[in-house]
Amino acid sequence: MKLHIAVLPGDGIGPEVIAQAVKALKSIATVYDHIFTFEYGLVGAAAINKTGIALPEETLALCKKADTILFGAIGSPKYENDPEAKIRPEQGLLGLRKELDLHTNIRPVVAYEDLSNKSPLRKKWIKDVNLCFYRELTGGIYFGEKTFSEDGNTATDTCTYTRNEIERVAHRAFKAAQSRKHKLTLVDKANVLASSKLWRKIIKEIAIQYPDVAVNYLYVDQVAMQLILNPKQFDIILIENMFGDIISEEASVIVGSIGLLASASIGDKYSMFEPIHGAYYKATDRGIANPIAAILSAAMLLEHFDLYEEANLIKKAVDKSLQLQITTPDLNTKYDNISTSKVGDFIEDFINNPEETNLN
């Protein structure tokens, strides 16, 4: 298969983790005789520094002509401490989601047996957790009208959802549930919000079309508790944009490190793959950033193009690295100084030689 991949490393640890994901993809191409080409673009603070804006036209054009996108992370402390900055790195990411209409954000959360000691949760709580978020990504309060009063003393955000926005992510979520444990939980705040009432109404209608999927409805505050109290109860979690941001990041504690969670953002035409962690500025260029989330995002990219065998090989490589503790310090209790690129090298070696790879 030929794939032209737009690579947007972004800020902070983005470039170093994405470099490992690209290494993995290159090895896969070699082993399976695919032709993967990579073209790099600027986004986030990296783009602001060079061009003055977070999502340059050139980058957007590159993404549109590519077959798919691999994205690192955006964000910079410079902007976090200036709530009034008009130009912000986040505009790069949010702009891509909107311009490419990447409405469905898929975030799998799978607990690894080998890492159960890294989770703050007791082992028996997290064993066998295997859930997956379907987060709506281009609607809601993120993209509603934002206004400030003239005197700067009043600010308003608007959260709108339409039937179409809800239906398209919902159908994908129901279909995913059909290929998994046939359970779907809608997360909303229908006892308070109008938009949540619309979600609940529409999901109730859609549920009839999927009689083999058991649907339940939970308020977001209850889910914030239940996700930790009893994560095994969940299979597919369908959730609107803002709540999805909060609850899916919370779910990272189950796994033991946010450096393990990958995501796919899918639209009708375009697709983008990114680790769910942020730019983690403080760690930049120190070789301590965990590349596994980026590498697993590359595996999700392969799955998107039905390259399941290839994706599975990457996942096996990751499993092996976790098992042997060829991992960055966030996960490692055995070895010091296993760096970002060392983990990437191990994954690369494993892909090239699944039978022989070991720590060397």
Place this chain on the structure above:
Amino acid sequence: MKLHIAVLPGDGIGPEVIAQAVKALKSIATVYDHIFTFEYGLVGAAAINKTGIALPEETLALCKKADTILFGAIGSPKYENDPEAKIRPEQGLLGLRKELDLHTNIRPVVAYEDLSNKSPLRKKWIKDVNLCFYRELTGGIYFGEKTFSEDGNTATDTCTYTRNEIERVAHRAFKAAQSRKHKLTLVDKANVLASSKLWRKIIKEIAIQYPDVAVNYLYVDQVAMQLILNPKQFDIILIENMFGDIISEEASVIVGSIGLLASASIGDKYSMFEPIHGAYYKATDRGIANPIAAILSAAMLLEHFDLYEEANLIKKAVDKSLQLQITTPDLNTKYDNISTSKVGDFIEDFINNPEETNLN
């Protein structure tokens, strides 16, 4: 002291847990020679069933003439499954908050040593956690305009904050930090939301007036993770209404049971005290509801009127009940069948006779 207390037991387990809180208050009155009088009112589904609305005029009048309010819980499955119901139990609670202008919701989260085995979190993670939410309670998306398009296919919520709304809860939160560990964390989503940008701007201004308080700023998604990964880092958490609902309920997992968390809702003129748990319908009248959150809410009520010695006696009684496992089944690993009212009886006995009380 003379206190006339409006008692609104509400729905589900509300009446049974509130009965225990009233018992505790009555014992306190006897021991300390106070005159506490109690006047009951309807709210929530209980009020809808009898009067057709969730917050009858009579109840509101009762609350306004009382010195303070003790509130149980509202909610009923009848309404949860009907997103289109025009009359809902929540209107009782939200109506009270708004009508009485109860803008500051205080939710302390303290990990009990004796209960560390009930938390899904490992013991070392939660030892010494002692944090407190200051949640804004009468603004934001809860009370903004809500609209549906005529065809019912589009819904909009509005989230507005004004300087005044932010300042009044913020000053209370900063003052609380001064009497505690001198740390305050603002939780927002200032990288995306206009209202969050306003929060961050105003808190930066106010922080200058409290040089002895160390302030930090975190995005809500990061807090959802950090609250579990490292809860000890927090002292006062200042948070807007919707995020506060989610994150404070999440915090209940640290303690081991949501049946332990009390809250105070304070305005310039009125005050209300309530457990943070809901109506928990399935448990109604089964004697399994944990009354401690309601009893600790009564202790917060006493503190509000500067009756610290009295409040401490209640807290000591609660500590003793936890230590001896005179607790409902959600917490108990030793005895079967210790009922809601049995826990209340123990607390009552302890208040009357702190030196002698034991299991009997």
